[in-house]
Every structure is written in structure tokens, then in C-alpha cells.
Amino acid sequence: MTTETKVETHAFQAEVGKLLDIVAHSLYSQKEIFLRELISNASDACDKLRYRALTEPKLIEGDPGFRITISLDKKAKTLTVSDNGVGMDKDELTGILGTIARSGTQAFVEGLSGDGKKDKDKAVSLIGQFGVGFYSAFMVADLVEVVTRKAGTGTAFKWASDGRGEFTIEDAAREARGTDVIVHLKKDEKEYLEPARIEHIVRTYSDHIGIPIVLAGDGKETAEKTLNTASAIWTRDKKDVTDAQYTEFYHHAAHAFDDPWMTLHNRVEGVVSYTNLLFIPSMRPFDLFHPDRTGQVKLYVKRVFITDNCEGLLPPYLRFVKGVVDSEDLALNVSREMMQHNPVVAKISQGLTKRIFGELKKSAEKKPEDYVTFWETFGPVLKEGLYEDGDNREKILELARFKSSERDGWISLADYIDAMKDGQDAIFYISGEDPEAALASPQLEGFKAKGVEVLLMTDPVDEFWLSHVGAFQEKAFKSATRGGADLAKIAKAKDAEKDTAEDDADKGDDKTATPGMDQLIAAFKVALGDKVKDVRPSERLTDSAVCLVADDGDMDINLERLLKQHKQLDGRNLSPRILELNPDHALVTKLAKLAEAKNAKDTALDDAAFLLLDQARILEGEPVIDAQAFSKRLSNLMAKGLA
Numbered sequence: 001m002t003t004e005t006k007v008e009t010h011a012f013q014a015e016v017g018k019l020l021d022i023v024a025h026s027l028y029s030q031k032e033i034f035l036r037e038l039i040s041n042a043s044d045a046c047d048k049l050r051y052r053a054l055t056e057p058k059l060i061e062g063d064p065g066f067r068i069t070i071s072l073d074k075k076a077k078t079l080t081v082s083d084n085g086v087g088m089d090k091d092e093l094t095g096i097l098g099t100i101a102r103s104g105t106q107a108f109v110e111g112l113s114g115d116g117k118k119d120k121d122k123a124v125s126l127i128g129q130f131g132v133g134f135y136s137a138f139m140v141a142d143l144v145e146v147v148t149r150k151a152g153t154g155t156a157f158k159w160a161s162d163g164r165g166e167f168t169i170e171d172a173a174r175e176a177r178g179t180d181v182i183v184h185l186k187k188d189e190k191e192y193l194e195p196a197r198i199e200h201i202v203r204t205y206s207d208h209i210g211i212p213i214v215l216a217g218d219g220k221e222t223a224e225k226t227l228n229t230a231s232a233i234w235t236r237d238k239k240d241v242t243d244a245q246y247t248e249f250y251h252h253a254a255h256a257f258d259d260p261w262m263t264l265h266n267r268v269e270g271v272v273s274y275t276n277l278l279f280i281p282s283m284r285p286f287d288l289f290h291p292d293r294t295g296q297v298k299l300y301v302k303r304v305f306i307t308d309n310c311e312g313l314l315p316p317y318l319r320f321v322k323g324v325v326d327s328e329d330l331a332l333n334v335s336r337e338m339m340q341h342n343p344v345v346a347k348i349s350q351g352l353t354k355r356i357f358g359e360l361k362k363s364a365e366k367k368p369e370d371y372v373t374f375w376e377t378f379g380p381v382l383k384e385g386l387y388e389d390g391d392n393r394e395k396i397l398e399l400a401r402f403k404s405s406e407r408d409g410w411i412s413l414a415d416y417i418d419a420m421k422d423g424q425d426a427i428f429y430i431s432g433e434d435p436e437a438a439l440a441s442p443q444l445e446g447f448k449a450k451g452v453e454v455l456l457m458t459d460p461v462d463e464f465w466l467s468h469v470g471a472f473q474e475k476a477f478k479s480a481t482r483g484g485a486d487l488a489k490i491a492k493a494k495d496a497e498k499d500t501a502e503d504d505a506d507k508g509d510d511k512t513a514t515p516g517m518d519q520l521i522a523a524f525k526v527a528l529g530d531k532v533k534d535v536r537p538s539e540r541l542t543d544s545a546v547c548l549v550a551d552d553g554d555m556d557i558n559l560e561r562l563l564k565q566h567k568q569l570d571g572r573n574l575s576p577r578i579l580e581l582n583p584d585h586a587l588v589t590k591l592a593k594l595a596e597a598k599n600a601k602d603t604a605l606d607d608a609a610f611l612l613l614d615q616a617r618i619l620e621g622e623p624v625i626d627a628q629a630f631s632k633r634l635s636n637l638m639a640k641g642l643a
Contacts, residue, residue, distance in 0.1 A: 007170040010098055031140055031189075035070075035198070036205040037133030038081040038181050040252050042068045043209050045085025045179060047305035049151055052086065054304075059151045063176060068209075070202075070227075071216040074193045077185050084178040087150040090157050093169060097134065097146060097159055133255055134181075138163040140192060143184035151177040199227050208233035208249045210303060232303055234277035234324055238265050250279045253298065254322040258283040261374055264323075264359055272347045278323035278356070284377050288320060295319050300326040312345050314352055317385035320378050321356065357395045364399060364412075372410050375401045379459075386465035397472050403435050405444055406453040413472045421452055423490045426478035427471075429455040431463060431556060433621075442547040442619050443480045446487050446540030454480050463556060480540070482550045487539045514583040516596030520605070523595050524579065527609040531576060538580035545585040548577040548616040579613055604640060607633040 046066040053060045063084055071080040088096065137144050142162060149156035156174035161167035174180070183192075191197050195215060202213055210232040217223040233241060233249045250260045260279040267275045278297065285296075296319060299310040303326060314321055329344050364371040375382075385396045401410035406419075416427060428447065432438030438456045447454050457466065466477055517537060524535045533551055541547055550556055554575045581588050591608055598605070611633050614624045624630045 007168050009166055009168050010094065032192075032201050033205070034136040034139055034183075035079075035081070035192070035201050036251070037136050037255075038183075039068060039202070039206045039209065039213060040255065041134060042081055042083035042085060042179070042181075043206075043211050043252075045083050045087070046211050047085075049084075049086040049177075051305055051307070052151070056152070059177075066211050068211055068213045069216055069224075070198055070213065072193050072195065072198065077190075077193065079183045079185060079192050079198075080180055081183075082178065082180045084176060085151075087153075087177045087179055088148045088157075089150045089153065089155075090169065092150070093146070093148060093157055093159050098167060135163070137181070137183050140185055140189040141183045142186050145182040145184070146179060147172050147174055147182070148179040149174040149177050195222070195225075199225075202227040205248050206252065208245060208252065232300075232326070234265065234275050234326055235303070241265070246277075246279075249277070250322070253277075253324060254279065254281065254296065256281060256283075256285075256322070261377075262359060262363065264355060266355060268351055272327070272329050272344055272351070274325055274327040274329070274348050274351075276323065276325045276352060276355070278321050278325075278352070280321055280356075280374065280378070282373075282377070285320065288378075288381060293319055296322040298324045300324060301330045302326070302328055306330075310345065312342075313349055315349070315385060315389055317381055317383075317388060318353065318356060320381055325352070353392065357392065357399070360399055361395075372401065375399075375410065380461055383459065383461050383465055387468040393469060394472075397469070403456040403458070404453050405430075405439060405448065405456065406451065416453060416455065417473055417475055419453055420475075421450070421490050424452060426476045427455065428452060428478055428480050429457050429462075429466070430480040431457045434458050437621065441481070442544035443540055443549065445542040445544060446538075447480060449542045450487060450490060452487070452490060466556075479550070479556050481548075481556060482552055482554075514589060514592055516592035516594070517581075517583055520588070520592040520595040521581070523605045524581075524609040524612075527606040528579070528613060531613065532579045533576040534578045536578060536580055537583045541580060541582035541585070543582075543585075544619065545582050545587050546612045546616045546619075547580050548620055549580055550575070551578055579616060581612070604637060607637050611637065 046068070049059060050066065066084060069080075069082040071082065072078075073080070144161055144163070146159040147156060148159070156172045158170050158172035159167060185192055198215060202215075206213060207228045208231070209228055210230055212226050212230045213228045215225045215227055217225070233245060246263050246265070247259055250256060250263075259282055261282040262280040264276065264278040264280075293316040294309050295311070295314050295316070296308075297310065297313055298308045299306045299313060310325075313325060325348060327344065327348060330342070360371070360374070363374070379401065382396060383400065386393055386400075389396070397413055401412060402416070403409075404411055404416070413427065430438050430441055430444060432441065435456045435458055438444075438458060444454055457463070466479075470476060514537075521535050521537070525532075528535065533554075538547065540549075554577075583589065583592070591605065595605055611630070614630050617624065
């Protein structure tokens with residue numbers, strides 16, 4: 001009696017035909033990297049089992065040594081990468097290999113459509129970002145099989161796919177734990193059956209891997225051969241490591257295809273001893289703003305892999321940093337749960353953070369143009385530290401770069417302070433969805449007229465750190481959209497050379513001196529009631545008739561808008577704003593005359609009050625609350641004007 005093997009067929013959770021076609025064509029010029037990716041996956045599998053074995057030693061009984069074996073079969077035209085690592089069960093096999101680019105498949109496909117197909121560099125970087133290294137095997141294969149047995153189990157499974165939309169899973173036989181990836185090579189890919197070619201690829205891309213990579217012999221003429229030095233690259237002296245080797249290790253450790261923007265390799269000895277090999281990428285990873293904000297630095301203890309996500313090893317706002325940290329002062333059996341509160345980890349974190357800030361500062365001072373590329377990529381993340389890390393707040397402020405209303409490019413806060421006007425005692429800023437929108441705000445008119453520079457805060461994170469950071473170099477941060485901008489004070493300081501008589505004459509240039517202005521303001525206050533907090537003449541407007549500003553103690557307008565968009569703020573609990581009128585604007589002066597002549601008793605003033613309030617809202621990018629009433633009032637005033 002024979003038992004029939006049950007074969008299950010599954011569909012990939014993506015448009016796999018399209019995706020794999022993109023992968024194959026985008027990486028056409030460097031097909032050989034498929035082997036690097038398979039070796040890296042095998043290395044990770046061994047590292048994971050090594051860690052599990054610290055608490056479950058039975059998992060490696062009888063086979064405590066780890067290795068990766070590459071086997072070539074010219075007759076069958078197959079290349080096999082085998083490991084004795086952790087292996088997979090049926091559910092893991094389905095979940096890991098059956099879901100392509102598990103984090104963001106759709107975005108990946110969209111990112112490589114259209115212009116992405118034409119831009120090979122962009123395509124390659126995206127492939128690395130989305131973690132589809134395993135599927136690079138389909139660049140050279142028309143069939144890929146995976147036979148795997150999870151450590152601690154007696155059951156093996158076989159996964160197979162031709163990369164055209166489906167894969168199968170069935171029971172299989174494997175004598176021991178681990179995984180075999182069997183690549184059935186295409187007819188024109190025979191070069192990957194040549195031992196010399198395989199040796200060259202391994203030495204180029206994977207020499208740094210700390211697990212022996214062995215090329216199996218044929219059992220007749222050739223014996224097996226270890227291809228890599230199996231020496232962890234971070235344990236070497238810096239002078240013995242080339243830039244190319246650093247780059248390849250970065251590709252391995254970070255599963256990335258871009259080149260590192262900065263490399264930090266240090267050996268620290270003292271109360272706590274450790275070695276770090278860290279990299280700052282040149283491209284933003286796709287999951288940089290994932291809510292979990294997990295780190296990307298692997299922790300080793302005496303070259304034994306512990307975890308690839310050690311909470312507390314680096315602060316969350318440095319999660320773009322990748323690489324490894326190896327310490328001799330941690331116990332091998334330290335648990336992941338204990339890491340966060342471990343004093344050794346805390347000291348390592350302090351040292352790493354200090355080192356990273358130091359190197360970033362050097363780059364900002366010595367290579368400012370190069371530093372700008374870093375800031376444009378990771379600045380929004382680094383600024384999270386301004387409200388999370390009070391101890392390093394000043395260092396982050398020194399590293400921060402901003403766009404401004406008065407010059408092109410990026411500037412530091414020190415640059416801003418150096419250019420401050422006489423009499424200016426605050427760092428002015430304005431928030432907006434983007435620089436263009438911020439620059440178009442009417443609140444900037446007075447600042448522009450006086451040449452007062454205003455920083456453009458256009459990252460969502462800006463709204464949160466600004467409320468935590470009071471000042472820089474004793475200069476307070478002050479929103480240009482709030483009341484009390486002190487522009488008059490700056491103007492007087494600018495004209496300080498005038499004599500006292502002239503200065504006293506300036507006092508007569510009171511904005512309320514416009515005939516009928518007091519009556520107009522009173523009429524608007526009565527008409528608008530609690531829809532505004534106050535109505536007052538403006539010091540900041542030069543071209544626009546009106547604008548809305550927040551009171552000094554109220555929430556910034558852009559922050560309020562942001563919280564509303566994310567449903568974090570009830571629209572019924574919004575603070576009323578201050579309506580500012582430009583006394584020099586032709587419309588306002590005519591309304592003031594009308595208010596003076598009519599003693600503020602005219603329905604036209606009521607209509608004008610609401611229309612100007614709606615106009616101010618529109619200028620802030622907000623919708624008109626009552627479109628029907630707005631239309632009716634506008635029609636009434638136009639009719640009177642045309643009468």
C-alpha cells in the first residue's frame with residue numbers, strides 16, 4: 001500500500017509575474033547578486049538558530065557547527081545553497097516565501113512602474129528596500145525549489161515555483177534541520193555551474209560572513225573547498241578593510257542595494273567594551289516611518305548573534321542607522337526582554353549616539369553640501385529626537401537644517417541667528433504643508449517687507465518638537481502666525497539712528513489712526529461675535545486685506561489643521577482665531593470710512609465682516625464653513641457696488 005503525497009497549490013499574494021519580470025530586468029546587469037542574497041539568507045538562518053540554541057541547546061545536538069554549502073550539478077543544471085540553520089515549518093514557508101515583499105507589495109510594484117522601468121538605479125534601490133532578495137534567483141532560474149525542515153521537528157516540506165504566479169507546497173524528506181534552495185538554471189546561465197565563477201562571486205560579495213561557505217566537491221576529481229575567510233569584518237582592524245568590503249558587508253547586513261553614505265567602524269574599550277560597524281544609508285528605506293519604528297542594528301555578544309532588533313541599543317530617531325554591534329560585556333544568555341533595561345546596553349547606546357552625532361557634526365562642518373543630502377533624506381526622522389531626547393536636544397538643533405523665506409538652500413539655526421535684524425530677539429518660523437504654501441501665507445508680508453527671515457517648517461514632526469523646544473542659543477522660537485510678532489520693535493531698532501523727535505513722530509503712525517478704523521473694528525467684533533477671538537489692526541500685512549492669527553497661548557494654526565486631518569482634534573473644540581485687518585488696504589480703508597459715516601450701523605458691514613473672515617480662511621487653505629451664506633453675502637455686496 002502506498003501513501004499518495006498531497007500537493008497544495010497556492011497563488012502568490014502579489015502580481016508576481018509582473019513583479020518578477022521587473023526584478024529580472026532591473027537587475028539584469030548584476031545577475032550574480034542572486035547568489036549573494038541566497039547566502040545572506042542562509043547566514044541569517046544560522047544566526048537565528050545559534051541564538052535559539054542558547055536557551056534550547058537540544059536544537060543543535062549532534063550538529064553544533066554551522067555551515068553553508070554550495071553544490072553544483074552540471075548534469076541536472078542546478079545550483080543548490082544549503083544551510084543547517086533554523087529552517088521553516090509549513091506556515092512559515094507559506095508566509096515568508098508566499099508573500100512577496102511582505103511590507104508594501106503594492107507600493108513596490110507601483111514604484112517600479114512607469115519611470116521606474118526606465119531608471120535602472122531607481123529600480124535596483126527599490127528592490128533592495130522592499131526585501132525581495134530571494135526572488136532575485138528568478139533572474140537566472142526557470143524553477144526554484146526550497147526543501148526545508150525546522151529545527152526541533154521531524155517534518156520537512158518542499159516549496160516550488162516557476163515565478164509565474166503560483167507555488168506549490170508538499171511534504172518532503174530531509175535528514176536534518178536546515179534549508180536547501182535549489183536553483184534550476186536557465187539554458188543561457190551555465191556560467192553559474194563553473195566552480196571558478198562561484199568562488200569569485202563568494203569572495204567578492206560574501207567573504208566577510210562569519211560562517212564557512214563551502215563549495216561541495218564532485219566526489220571524484222574535486223574535493224570540497226571553503227571559499228570565504230569566515231572572519232567577521234567588524235573584528236578586523238580598519239586599515240585591513242577596504243571601502244569595497246565595507247560596502248559589500250553593508251549590502252549583506254542591511255539587505256540593501258544602495259551604497260552607504262557614512263561608515264562608522266570603531267573599537268571602544270573601557271568600563272564597557274564593544275565594537276561597532278555602523279552605516280548610514282544613502283537612500284531612505286521604505287519602512288522608515290513605520291509606526292513600530294524598529295531599529296536596524298544587529299547585536300552580537302562575542303560574535304554570537306543575539307538579535308536584529310535590540311530595543312534601546314539606539315534611540316528610535318536613529319533607526320535609519322544599520323550595521324552591527326558586538327560586545328564582550330553582555331552575557332550570552334541575555335534575553336531580548338532584558339535588553340531594554342540592561343545597564344551595559346544603556347552605556348553602549350550612549351556611546352554610539354555620541355559617536356554618530358560627532359561624525360554628523362564633522363560632515364556638516366567639513367562637507368556641507370554632502371551633509372545636505374543626508375539631511376534631506378533623514379532630517380525629518382532625526383528631528384523626532386527634539387521632543388524625545390532632551391539630553392541630546394542641543395546637538396540635534398545644531399545639526400538641523402531649514403529652508404527660509406529670505407534665501408535659497410538650507411541653513412542652520414546658527415546661520416539664522418547671525419543674520420537676525422537689530423531689535424529681533426526671536427527665531428521666527430511659519431508652518432505649512434510645503435515650502436510653496438508657507439511662502440504664500442499673508443502672515444509673511446510684514447516680515448518680507450522688513451527683510452526679517454522666517455524659517456519654513458514643513459515636516460509634520462516640526463509641529464510637535466517646536467512645542468517642546470523653547471529656544472536655541474537663548475533665542476526663543478516664535479510662530480509668524482501668532483499674535484505679538486513685535487515687528488514694530490524691529491522696525492524701530494532698524495531706524496535707531498533717528499532722533500527722539502522723529503521717534504515720537506513714529507508713534508503717531510499708529511495703525512488705528514486710519515479714519516474710522518476703531519468703528520470698523522467695533523462693528524466687526526459685534527457682527528462676528530464668538531467666531532473670532534478678537535479683531536485688530538495688523539502690523540504684518542502689506543498686500544493682503546486680512547489674515548487669521550493664533551493668540552500667543554493658542555495652538556498653532558497648522559498644528560490644529562494637522563490634528564484635524566488625523567482625527568486627533570474635535571472640530572467643535574477649536575480655538576477661535578484673531579482676525580487682523582490691514583489698515584492700509586484699499587478695501588479696509590473704504591470699509592472704515594463707511595463704518596465712521598454710518599456709526600457702524602449698516603448691514604453691508606456685517607456682510608463684509610463675514611466675507612473677510614471667509615477670505616482669511618481661504619488664504620489659510622481652509623474651506624468656507626457655510627458656502628451658501630458666503631455666496632449670498634458676496635452677491636449682496638456686488639449688487640450694492642454695481643448699483
